[in-house]
Amino acid sequence: MDKKQAAVSLRNVTKTFGSVVANSKVNLDIYKGEILALLGENGSGKTTLMNMLSGIYFPDEGQIFINGKEEVIRSPRDAYSLGIGMVHQHFKLVDVLTAAENIILGMEGKLNLKAATAKIADICNRYGFEVDPNRKIYDMSVSEKQTVEIVKVLYRGADILILDEPTAVLTPQETEKLFNVLRNMRDDGKAIVIITHKMHEVESLSDRVAVLRRGEYVGDMITADTTAQEMTDMMVGHSVTLNIERPDPVNPKPRIEVKNLTVRNEDGIVKLDDVSFTANSGEILGIAGISGCGQKELLEAIAGLQPAEAGSISYIDDNGEHDELLGKDPLKIAAMGVTLSFVPEDRLGMGLVGNMDLTDNMMLRSFRRGKTVFTDRKAPKHLAEDVVRDLEVVTPGITTPVRRLSGGNVQKVLVGREIASAPTVLLTAYAVRGLDINSSYTIYDLINQQKKAGVAVVFVGEDLDVLLEISDKILVLCGGKVSGIVDGRTTDKNTVGMMMTRVGGGKLSD
């Protein structure tokens, strides 16, 4: 341990935003040739702390030592000149520029794209990246964009690399590729910090973990000497159970019946191809699939937001009567007496209005009620207060615009509102994306409560481990086709993974 050289040492670093303390007297060392996983719940100040290293924020108090020398980092430029590079959770790339142009952005000297392209190719060869320097960013997939971000940082000669939730949007294969690259870089003597919520990634990748809780540094551990349970307890501050319960369905009855559904998107590409399944009341139907395989279109078609080319979606009420949902918009569906709740993937885009406060966002569901031209603000206000209290939403108050809340808290507000309407069908897409482990389990609990109450839950997830633990049945989509429907209790990760990549789940030829 002694021979390790500290690349970065933070001493008593404090940062406040108004009255909110984001970091309080944090002491942290980052060593060369080591991958450090930075853990903490949502809003525990991980990103803020790293942003102070990368020059986005300026600390109120404390000192930062880089390679043993005290430095003041006033701007991203200072950070770069000290060899610190950060890959942000929300990519910092200009869409209409090419990869090469993005990579050299902000550097001095004469514009020479040819020389830049050569240097990029050199970096790619060294670490095993694949980047086409002349492609525009808007043509790229998420993982390609991320590669560009990492190359950008390396191009500037960074030897202290910070990655903020780099795997949140990657497929398992892409994640493995990224990890290999990161291991290469570690062996090259670079200091790497990774912020992530996924425990198995921490275990497989990092050498050491450091934990933040409510802006304060709790401690660090060698990854090999600890367990996921221990790390989680440290993060949360008390013991948490890492098991998702799966009560047996009580009296399941068909609730949503989808038959031969075919959907094309705006560009005329088939996103759903002849999809049929039934979702039962009191059951959780998990939907697995590589991202972009039609999950979004499926949920939106049921919610009345996506027109379909062929097929039918029927809602079956308690008396066994069938009502067609296809071709109706959400208002008409509601008017039929069907309470359908939709927690979309894009929380602040489709679910909530970022600039409006909690009360107003609650009203989005109820403002049509009432007989006069005046809206009823009392009920939504109480609802907002209930949601904040019951789901432990961390917010300065119910008059705070939701965009100011952290991701987990935004999700709690959205789920809280949707559940409050006592739905008979609950559709959720990536309900825990970007959420820390504690918030995730809160959300799982909420979903299970709905299931117990007899709601038909359709749960689109990306974490196969979770899907296998929570779902009663799992529908696997592959390229818009139903690859198969399996029982969540008896199947395993391998089977589902295979079905995700190939319809029917047969062995791949290679």
Add this chain to the structure above:
Amino acid sequence: MIDLVAFIPRAVGQGIPLLYGSTGEIITQKSGNLNLGIPGVMYVGAISGVIGSFFYEQAIRNGATESGFLMIAIPMLCSLLGSLLMGLLYSFLTITLRANQNVTGLAMTTFGVGFGNFFGGSLIKLSGLDVPSIALTKTSTYFSKTIVSGDSNWFGKIFLSYGFLAYLAIVIALVASFVLKRTRVGLHLRAVGESPTTADAAGISVTKYKYVATCLGCMIAGLGGLYYIMDYACGVWSNDGFGDRGWLAIALVIFTIWRPNVSVLASILFGGLYILYLYIPTGMDHMEYKEIYKMIPYIVTLVVLVITSMRNKRENQPPASLGLSYFREER
């Protein structure tokens, strides 16, 4: 048939102020600032130049020696200074104080037009003439000096019959295009307008780029006002004489899909459309047709907007953060 040899120089004369305005606005918009104050800035650029040359001409009348250099330098500097101040005002409000850009821009247009008319009116009073205009004929002769004299062949009339400000406008537009496309400064400016957070994280000073681009854009636009008075209008200022050309310049920005080099020809096209009604015989019975012809530039802009939006090519869209203010520690 339209007499092209007579029509084209007039169209160019109409187009040059639009070219200055659109080049200035493109540079500004590339930094993410939607400056709707351009019409006002062009008024201020014009009246500032007029004020400068008015007092210089008075000094000459009172016995000062006439210097060709000062005849041009004084109005130019006054005009640049006037529009620079407008640019600084807009920048301070929208970049430093992060005021709403649309509101600020519209307020500046109202202010600029009023400012021009107020000082224009004051000068008219000072000059003590009966006509409601100021004639700066001496200054104008310097500004509208052409390479060849009036009665040359068609080539000379179409290409060489303009004052130096007309050629300067084309040079500025071409240089602006080159800088935007081929240099690091241009790359950084585009990055600032597309995604200031990205630019900032890459170590580019967003505030500096926004300030410089907006102020420079205003100064270029202001020259358009000066050209209109000193060259096109032969040195005659009359209140509201500049009309709605500033809005046309902003329409040109969209029409050219943010390309100053395209604006060179597009502005002349718009200039031609703007005065087309003078060359199409309508007769005295149907004066209303003239007003319809005057609408053509705006209709063309709408059509271009529809086409570029439908084709939905990313390069042809406005800078992504146009109209938004930037604050690094925004949460």
